[in-house]
Amino acid sequence: MQTRLVDYHDLSASQRQQLGYLEVTHEQIQFSGDIYTALNTLLVRPSPNICGFVLLGDEKPVGFFLLKRDDCLPHWAQEDLTATLHALQIDHREQGKGLGKACLQALPAALRLKWPDITQLMLSVDADNSAAIGLYTGQGWGGYR
Incomplete structure (x- = not known):
């Protein structure tokens, strides 16, 4: 499978419709929410400080x-030049493929x-979400607080 990461706003109309089926x-859901909640965050009150990316x-x-x-930014990441990662979701039918x-x-x-001005990327992971912790630590993310 060929993958690429794109800004939500660069999707075609067909791809936006397909995203709704993720x-x-x-x-x-208790950890990442669902696609509707994430898209609501992105689209209902658009902000230049929230960006959605689609794999x-x-x-x-x-x-x-x-x-x-x-x-x-959430309260735990109130630092200059920081961005935070939220709502990472891989379609359950595609999980286990390295996506x-x-x-x-x-x-x-x-x-x-x-x-380009961002110098730090942070995320918060529920201590019970062992799959996510394994993914992040396996990709070099480390503990901060």
Whole structure:
């Protein structure tokens, strides 16, 4: 499967419609939310400080996440030149294929293009979300607080 990470606003109308079918498992919703909640965050009150990225697999949406900065940062990340990662979701039918890893590997370049002033990327992971902790630590993310 050929993958690429794109800004939500660069999707075709067909890809935006397909993104609505992205589903995570019931157990994962408690950690990442669902696609409707994430898109609501992105689209209902648009902000230049929230960006949605979509992982395309063979040009079909298979993953999604949000980045936030400045006045949209959560309380635990109130630092200059910081962005935070939120709502990382890989469609449950595509999990186990390295797509979460593909998102994280493509993330630094996408972040530099979108917000070149950002020097730090942070995230928060629920201590019970062992799959996410394994993914992030496997990609070099380390503890901060």
